[in-house]
Amino acid sequence: MSYTIYLVEDEENLSEALRAYMVKEGWTVKLFQDGDKAQESVEERPHLWVLDIMLPGTDGYQILKTIREVQGDIPVIFISARDQDLDRVLGLEMGSDDYISKPFLPQELIIRVKKLLTRVYGSESDENKTVDLNDYTIDSEARTVIDEQNDRQVVDLTTKEMDLILLLTLQVGKALSREDIIEEVWGENYYGSERAVDDVVRRVRKKMPRIHLETLYGYGYRILSS
Template structure:
C-alpha cells in the first residue's frame, strides 16, 4: 500500500483529495501547516503532495528538506500563485510534477498514479529478471545484485530508473530526450546534463556494465 503525505492548509480541499486517494487504496496523512510537515521528513512516504503557500514553513523549504533527507522521494507541487514562476522554480528545485489550482481531484490521482508507477514500478506485474555482465537486475523488486560478491548494489531511484529503462531492450540506443521523458517525466525543465550525471554514477557503482555513450545522441547498454 502506498503512503501519501498531503500538505495542504485548505481543510475542505485536503479532505476531498484524501477521500479520492483512499479510494485508490492509498494511506494518506494530512499536514495543514509547513512546520509539522518538516518534522515528518525523517520518515518519508511514497509520495508527497505539497502546497507551496502554507502557514509557517513554505513548500519550497519543505522540498529542500525532503531532497536533503531522502532525495528520491517523488513530490507533486500544487499552487494557486504565479503558475509559470512556481512551476519553473518547483521543478528546478526537484519536484517531479506540478498542478495549478484549481484542478480536478481526478487529475491529481492520474498524475500520482503515473508518478508512483514510474518510481516504484507497476504493481502485480511479472517483469523478468535480466542477467547482464554478472549483474542480476530485478525490475519487480527494483534491485541490482552483483553476482561476484552476491551483494545488492545501492542505487538511487533515478539510477535504478535509468538501468531499468536501458535494459528493457539491451542494445537499443536511447536519446537523452527519451531518457529525460521516461526517467524525469515530461514536465522536466532542467538540463540534459542530469542524464550524464546519473550515467556517471551508475558506471561507478556498476563498473562491469557496458553502458555506451553515443556522442551527440544518448546511451545504450550492450551485452558484452
C-alpha cells in the first residue's frame, strides 16, 4: 500500500534526510518547515503525521490538538529535542500515537513509522476482514464501523477506539488483559495509566451501545457475539 505522510520539521537537513528515507520506502511525503502552513493542511487526510513540537509559528502541540479535533483517527508521531519525559507524557495525553526524541537515526524513525502504519492499517498481506456483530459491520481494512440499524451510518471513532474495536472483534470471545490491550493499542512506549483502556472502553460503549463489551474485573475485557 502506498502511504501519504505529512512531515513537519523545521530543521532543513534533518527534514530532507527523513523525507529521502521515507520516499525510498515508496511513501509519498509532504514536507512542512513551518507550523502555520502545517496547521492550514489539517483538513487533509494523510495516513500519518510526523510532527515536531518546536516549530516556527504554530507549535506541534497546537497542531496535534487541531488534528485530533478535525481528523481524530489519523495517527501521529511526535518528535522533540526538549525535556523527553515531559514531552512524551504531554504528547501521549493529547493523543499522539508514538514519540521519538532527538537525536535519532532516520532508520529508527522509519522502523517506528512502519510499525505504526501496520498497526493502524494492517500489513499488505492481510486479507480484507469484515465482521458482522450485533448489526454493526466492522471492516478492518477500511477501518470503518457501519451501524446497520441506523441507516448504515458510519460510527465516528477515534484511532484508539477503532484500534480497540478491531483488536477485540477480530478475536470475539477471547479475554484480553489491560496489559495486552495497552501493548497492542498504545504500543511498547506507553508510560501512562491503564485507566486509559477503561476510558476508551467507556467511549466505545457509548458510541456502539449494542456491542457486548464485557468487563472482566481485575483483568481486562472481551467482546461476546451475543
